[in-house]
Amino acid sequence: MSLAIKPTRSFWVRYPWVSTALGLAPMAIGLIAFLVLPILLMVVSSFQTDQGWSLNNYFGTVRGEYLRAFATTLQISLVTAVLGGVLGTLTAIALAWGTSSPNNGLLTLASVAANWGGVPLAFAMIATVGNSGWVTELLRAIGFDLYKQGFTIYGNLGLILTYTYFQWPLMLLLMLPSVQRFRQQWCEAAESLGATNGQFWRWVAIPILMPSMIGGMALLFANSFGAQATAFALAGGALNLITIKITFLVKGQTDFNPGLANALAVEMTVVLAIAVIIYQITNQRARRWMR
Amino acid sequence: MTIAPLTPPIQAPVQAVDHPKKGTWRRVLIAALLIYIFIPIVGLLRFSTRAANGISFQFYRDAxxxxxxxxxxxxxxxxxxxxxxxxLTLTTFTLYWAYLKARWLLPLMEMLSLLPFVVPAVTLGIGLIQVFTTPPLALTGTPQLLIGAYAIVTLPFAYRAVENSLQGANVLTLTEAAESLGASWWRIFIEIILPCVWSxxxxxxxxxxSFVFGEFTLALFLVGSSYQTFPLYIQQLYSYQPQYSVVMSLLSFVATWLAAWLLVVFTRRKN
Known part of the structure; x- marks a missing residue:
């Protein structure tokens, strides 16, 4: 068998970058058409009105109901991020540190709950703590009327309760890797140096887990800030959230105003980008302990 | 849906930590999470089976x-x-290409997994309707637009899964070996690389x-009533046949569960 290697002088050999670029082209075209272009157009048209270039769309977002929508979204996202964050972290610790190995079934369930949001979740919550939900009726039967106490599933408190359904298991899954990598030796070292339970938490556990916890909560915040489906199915236009406002500005008949929707979406993107940058920074810090 | 690319596949802990500071609060907390997850499911079950005389599965039959x-x-x-x-085609091929010819791209592709958090469905939705309403690209209301959007949004999931299996295989050596034996690159991709990343x-x-099956916002923005997907159906049904809608919600929970379960079974078999 002869291996006659001809000195190839083909086009592909002379210009290797051409084949590299050609291979990457389909992905690049897809990303440009369905991601870059839409976002670019959204940003550009947020600075345009019928009269041409202007900041009027942005002025529109900082007053009245739109400003309130921003405040409400911020508030709800912060509350669910902290609530889900604390519950999720503690549950991750409970799972990883108490048992010899975390139950796979439980983790699967958690990932189902973290992923199963949106319309079905909204209806499940209505069937549970809605005006004639089963928990509401159960409580009524023992003499406690949720709805006479001012609670409603269609309000902000109801939304927080609903978001916690996916935020709590989401945080559990986000925290589990760092909690699992928390070494037993650190705990033993603290103990042999005479640390009390409180000191162990204050000087060892919390400082090590804090970066992942803040990062996880930043992601939870973004998750809730950008969510639309659950709130939309729960209360239609009754909830004053940015994503709901945007929906009605684009799809609605009476409020139709895409310029304003674009401006709101750009502002939202800025907030989300900040949250994700916080996640990135804290995630890098957390990795120091994950060797 | 957004979480999957960020968490490693379910695995045994690096080291079973038998923490000396055990307490009942741990069990209470885990039980609380379980109750929180199941109570709304019980709500769905009760709402869909309630009848004047006890329990009935009529709504299931009708729905x-x-x-x-x-x-x-x-x-x-x-x-x-x-x-x-x-x-999956796009991701597998591009990842392979990046491994071979443009390694500098890999960290950039990794960043894609945070994309859904920065650009949620609402943002992408209003951007896309504006790009695809002007005549040369008038695709609003067509399934093509929805599928295109989904293909981009689901890139992080595909990326994570394919990259996990591509890492294990030494693609560079495999490709060079096949090349020196005279295989065309197309044949290399189909017969050598693809079997490596199949899992x-x-x-x-x-x-x-499982993402597409539950996605609501993009469907509402991009196709609305002209191409109704399952989640849009659940939402619309609620106003005139709430029981049917609740039956469907339950079905969606079961489907999500099934997908997650298959994923676990599948990952376990691989190891």
Whole structure:
């Protein structure tokens, strides 16, 4: 068998970058058409009105109901991020540190709950703590009327309760890797140096887990800030959230105003980008302990 | 849906930590999470089986007898399968290419997994309708637009799954060996690389499918009433047949569960 290697002088050999670029082209075209272009157009048209270039769309977002929508979204996202964050972290610790190995079934369930949001979740919550939900009726039967106490599933408190359904298991899954990598030796070292339970938490556990916890909560915040489906199915236009406002500005008949929707979406993107940058920074810090 | 690309596949802990500071609060907390997850499911079950005289499964029979249910389910299946085909082909091929020729791209592609958090469905939705309403690209209301959007949004899932299996295989050596034996690059991709990443392709497909099956916001923005998917159906049904809608919500929970369970079974078998 002869291996006659001809000195190839083909086009592909002379210009290797051409084949590299050609291979990457389909992905690049897809990303440009369905991601870059839409976002670019959204940003550009947020600075345009019928009269041409202007900041009027942005002025529109900082007053009245739109400003309130921003405040409400911020508030709800912060509350669910902290609530889900604390519950999720503690549950991750409970799972990883108490048992010899975390139950796979439980983790699967958690990932189902973290992923199963949106319309079905909204209806499940209505069937549970809605005006004639089963928990509401159960409580009524023992003499406690949720709805006479001012609670409603269609309000902000109801939304927080609903978001916690996916935020709590989401945080559990986000925290589990760092909690699992928390070494037993650190705990033993603290103990042999005479640390009390409180000191162990204050000087060892919390400082090590804090970066992942803040990062996880930043992601939870973004998750809730950008969510639309659950709130939309729960209360239609009754909830004053940015994503709901945007929906009605684009799809609605009476409020139709895409310029304003674009401006709101750009502002939202800025907030989300900040949250994700916080996640990135804290995630890098957390990795120091994950060797 | 957004979480999958960020968490490693379920695995045994690096080291079983038998923490000396045990307490009942741990069990209480885990039980609380379980209760929190199941109480709304019980709500769905009760609402859909409640009848004047006890329990009835009439709504289940009626909801599944409704022919429109199958047409919406069909729409979602169609969108799901096309999305899987496009996303996974694109991801597998591009990742392989990046491994071979442009390693500098890998960290950039890794960043894609945070994309859904920065650009949520609402943002992408309003951007896309504006790009695709002007005549040369008037695609609003067509399944093509929805599938295109889904293919981009699900890239992180596919990326994570395929990259996990590509890392294990030494693609560079394999490719060079095949090349020196005279295989065309197309044959290398189909016969050598694809079998290496097959498990990643399947788990990526499951993740993508379970995402598309539950996606509501993009469908509402991009196609609305002209191409109704399963989640849109659930939402619309609620105003005139709430019981049917609740039956469908339950079905969606079961489907999500099934996908997650298959994923676990599949990952375990691989190891």
């Amino acid at each position: 599944f007898a409704d022919p429109s249910f199958y047409s919406f389910l069909g729409n979602s299946l169609f969108a799901g399968l096309w999305t899987i085909a496009i996303t 990643g392709v399947i788990s990526g497909g499951l993740l993508v499918f």
